[in-house]
Amino acid sequence: MVCMLVCGASAETRIMFPEISLEDTADLPVTISGIAAATGISFELSYDREVIHIEDITANSEIPGSSMVVRIDNDIGHVKVVIVNTEGISAVEPTLLTIIRLTRVGSGGSTVVIQDPRWSDTQLVTNSFDVVLNGNIKAMAPAANFTANTTSGPAPLTVWFTDLSTGNPTGWFWSFGDGATSTKQNPTHTYTAPGNYTVNLTVSSEAGSDTLSRPDYITVTRVKGDFNGNGEVDIGDVSKVAYMVVEKEPADLAADFNGNDRIDIGDAAKIAYYFVGKIGEL
Numbered sequence: 001m002v003c004m005l006v007c008g009a010s011a012e013t014r015i016m017f018p019e020i021s022l023e024d025t026a027d028l029p030v031t032i033s034g035i036a037a038a039t040g041i042s043f044e045l046s047y048d049r050e051v052i053h054i055e056d057i058t059a060n061s062e063i064p065g066s067s068m069v070v071r072i073d074n075d076i077g078h079v080k081v082v083i084v085n086t087e088g089i090s091a092v093e094p095t096l097l098t099i100i101r102l103t104r105v106g107s108g109g110s111t112v113v114i115q116d117p118r119w120s121d122t123q124l125v126t127n128s129f130d131v132v133l134n135g136n137i138k139a140m141a142p143a144a145n146f147t148a149n150t151t152s153g154p155a156p157l158t159v160w161f162t163d164l165s166t167g168n169p170t171g172w173f174w175s176f177g178d179g180a181t182s183t184k185q186n187p188t189h190t191y192t193a194p195g196n197y198t199v200n201l202t203v204s205s206e207a208g209s210d211t212l213s214r215p216d217y218i219t220v221t222r223v224k225g226d227f228n229g230n231g232e233v234d235i236g237d238v239s240k241v242a243y244m245v246v247e248k249e250p251a252d253l254a255a256d257f258n259g260n261d262r263i264d265i266g267d268a269a270k271i272a273y274y275f276v277g278k279i280g281e282l
């Protein structure tokens with residue numbers, strides 16, 4: 001039991017790299033702890049070169065007497081670091097060893113693996129670390145964006161939507177503003193009724209989700225005289241105006257073609273004339 005009190009006091013040795021969200025460039029610490037005096041430390045880092053590049057590695061200037069040699073190879077995603085200190089680095093408590101400057105080059109995530117970390121003591125014996133905590137660069141959440149081939153026109157209006165989202169989304173949810181939805185990446189939607197429509201796109205991935213709303217993005221107008229919404233003046237529309245005149249259908253002032261503020265036989269005649277081509281416009 002005496003030995004446990006005395007011998008158990010020796011701390012476990014650790015080397016660690018943090019877990020972070022990285023937007024563009026950041027300086028991240030490699031820290032060590034549990035070491036009374038290290039005369040040398042070496043470690044390697046491997047990472048996904050499609051996601052991050054390591055720009056620079058600098059030694060902690062507050063540790064006197066250190067010299068450092070690094071080799072950075074972003075073509076394969078690997079660095080090797082060697083630090084020598086003839087005084088012995090005191091790092092019983094967590095101590096900043098080096099600053100790693102990282103730049104994001106892709107939107108995904110990457111584990112920064114600490115490979116083969118070793119330290120030499122004052123007897124110049126090489127030791128491994130008890131605990132190695134790898135770094136983790138979290139993937140970026142996607143950002144929603146989209147466009148459309150057209151944003152206005154007479155009903156029925158068919159619109160091709162194009163996803164312009166960034167951050168590699170894996171899911172799409174479109175709301176077209178008329179009650180219809182789609183989970184395609186690049187959907188097509190046909191608006192049948194006149195009106196202004198707000199379009200929402202929500203994109204998602206394992207890293208998160210984002211929604212872009214474009215208020216009143218799509219404006220659908222009515223072809224003059226097209227009351228049944230098929231994009232043209234046809235016999236159904238001619239009949240409908242006739243029904244309005246005899247009050248079998250509610251009057252719609254869009255059918256007041258002769259401009260006297262009521263629906264009358266002149267309007268019924270005008271749409272019939274237009275339909276057969278006796279007049280050029282309503």
Ligand SMILES: [Ca+2]
Pocket residue numbers: 225226227228229230231232233234236237
């Ligand atoms: Ca029609």
Ligand SMILES: [Ca+2]
Pocket residue numbers: 255256257258259260261262263264266267
């Ligand atoms: Ca009229």
